[in-house]
Amino acid sequence: MLKAHSLPLALILTCVLALASFSAAQALPTLQDHTHDQDQDQNQDQSVETLKVRVNVVQLFFNVKDKKGALIPSQTKNDFELLEDGKPQTIKYFTAESNLPLTLGILIDTSGSQMRVLEMEKEVGGAFLNDILREKDEAFLIGFDVNVDLLQDFTNDVHRLKAAMNKTRINTGGGGGTIIPGGGGNPVPTGPPRGTLLYDAVYLAAHDELSHEVGRKAMILLTDGEDQGSQLRVRDAIEAAQKSDSICYVLMIADRGFYGGFGYSGDSEMKKLANETGGRVIDVGNKMDKLKEAFDQIAKELRSQYNIGYTSTNTNQDGAFRKIELHSKQGYKIQTRSGYYAVAHNKD
Numbered sequence: 001m002l003k004a005h006s007l008p009l010a011l012i013l014t015c016v017l018a019l020a021s022f023s024a025a026q027a028l029p030t031l032q033d034h035t036h037d038q039d040q041d042q043n044q045d046q047s048v049e050t051l052k053v054r055v056n057v058v059q060l061f062f063n064v065k066d067k068k069g070a071l072i073p074s075q076t077k078n079d080f081e082l083l084e085d086g087k088p089q090t091i092k093y094f095t096a097e098s099n100l101p102l103t104l105g106i107l108i109d110t111s112g113s114q115m116r117v118l119e120m121e122k123e124v125g126g127a128f129l130n131d132i133l134r135e136k137d138e139a140f141l142i143g144f145d146v147n148v149d150l151l152q153d154f155t156n157d158v159h160r161l162k163a164a165m166n167k168t169r170i171n172t173g174g175g176g177g178t179i180i181p182g183g184g185g186n187p188v189p190t191g192p193p194r195g196t197l198l199y200d201a202v203y204l205a206a207h208d209e210l211s212h213e214v215g216r217k218a219m220i221l222l223t224d225g226e227d228q229g230s231q232l233r234v235r236d237a238i239e240a241a242q243k244s245d246s247i248c249y250v251l252m253i254a255d256r257g258f259y260g261g262f263g264y265s266g267d268s269e270m271k272k273l274a275n276e277t278g279g280r281v282i283d284v285g286n287k288m289d290k291l292k293e294a295f296d297q298i299a300k301e302l303r304s305q306y307n308i309g310y311t312s313t314n315t316n317q318d319g320a321f322r323k324i325e326l327h328s329k330q331g332y333k334i335q336t337r338s339g340y341y342a343v344a345h346n347k348d
Contacts, residue, residue, distance in 0.1 A: 030204075031149075032149045034149050057092070057310065058309065061247065065335060075096065075306060079329055085322055091309070102137045107221045109144060109145070111146075111172065113196070113255065114170065116255045122165050131295075132299050133156055135156065140205075143168050145196060146229070148197050151165070151167065152165075154213075198227040200237075218302060219246055223250065224252060224253060241273070245340070248274050248278075251295075
């Protein structure tokens, strides 16, 4: 016979677990700051303070390429047609400068699948930073595995960035859980296993770091594209990148042997991320020469961007997504983001 107090207790326990699951589902990922032990002497750090002007001008950075992927220089404003949600827009300004300040995020996958390629990433990534960063540029470094760690915040000091990169280590630590009555004192998993928080890392790089900056912004992901255990979805990562006006490049670096011949499936989601933000995916495998070539291609693209600015004919700042179409009148391929979110800027 069921005791009188048993039913309410069972209901209470069910409600508590349901609320715990709901809270976990609603929680956003957090960026673990590992920069507190670094020398933060601002006299030695060449960081650049950027003037942030809040205006409702949509900026569009893009590359122009021929059918073979070669970059096309010397284009003018009159060579392009611009549409927003299918309606023609007037290009107010147009530049083709290669020296505009760049804000760059480097995101390195330090999960177990990268064990045999991480050292290669450090060596080639450090050389890339030497080549790409100029006096007015800034970069930051994030490592992601079972956690998402800020290893170096914004700086244009290449030595600091390389030092942080060289400290990255493979981390395959297990995820957490919740101890509940009747569980024998062992954690009971409350979600999928945590192994590679890729989508969370992109979201945090965009939302916590790049969204506070202005001008040319990009992030470069060094990963095999496999996410395991992120609290957010790839769509959330894409939305955050678009809201921060950030271009995403993905260098698909994979140790084929790690997958035991079964292959990996992260490339499709990475193509969505790159294509919708104006970047692209470059398949590197585990070859150092391909990684060097990929970094060289990205450097050339970032230094060969055009910049269009326009004021939308749709003045509603309703947070809705606006689809952008930029066409070359000469039939060239345009590499740019698919749109933007019409979010009202804070008046601060």
